[in-house]
Amino acid sequence: MKPLLLTFLLLFPLTFFAQDKLAYVNVDEVFSKMPELKDVETKLMAKSETIKKSLTAMQTEYNQMLERYGKTPTDSITQAIAEDRHKQMTDFQERYRVFSNNSQQELEKEQQALMAPLQQKLMKAIKDVGAENGYTYILNSASLLHMGTAAKDANGQVKAKLGITN
Known part of the structure; x- marks a missing residue:
């Protein structure tokens, strides 16, 4: 009797899994084909280009500053002027670094904000398909x-469910 009871207890949980309906979805593939993704990518690209232009303009300004200061002979300026120029260049480098970092963080936040609704829509579609098909x-x-x-x-x-045709 004990072996029969033990066999039953071991095999009983397997009957639950045998009744489960399993399905799979390639989430990355489906997400990449969502029609709304193009709009998000366009917005992110535009923001990225704006940031890139600002960084390029700052770099140009810095190069002009270097060129302007490089033309002045060092023996014709006072110690105070040399220190002031060095401070200006150091401050500008710091401003460039801070702007670059802040811009990158802002772009990442924007990406998360724009992608979140798409991810939620995809998860809802998966849940709906699961409920409709008894998975x-x-x-x-x-x-x-x-x-x-x-x-x-x-x-x-x-x-x-998401309106993707291909």
């Missing part, structure tokens, strides 16, 4: 090492 689990195929034949490919269903 117990929908897994990201990019992180799976093996997919058995019982798992269903839900890429097409999620793409349809």
Whole structure:
């Protein structure tokens, strides 16, 4: 009786998994084909170009400062003027560094803010497909090492839910 009970207790949990409906979706592929992504990429590219232009203008200004100060013979200026010029250049370098760092952080925040609604929309579509088709689990195929034949490919269903035609 004990071996039968032990066998039953060991095999009983497997019946639960046998009834589960599994599906998988390549989240990266579906996300990359979302139509709204083009608009987000365009906005980010425009912001990036604006930042790049500002950094280029600052670099040009710095180079002009170097050229202007380099033309003046060092023996014709006082110690105070030399120190002031050095301070101006150091301050400018710091301003450039701070602007560059702040701009990068701002661009990253903008990217997160623009991508968040798309990610939420994708997750909602996956949940809706799971609920509509009775899937117990929908897994990201990019992180799976093996997919058995019982798992269903839900890429097409999620793409349809998002209006992606290809």
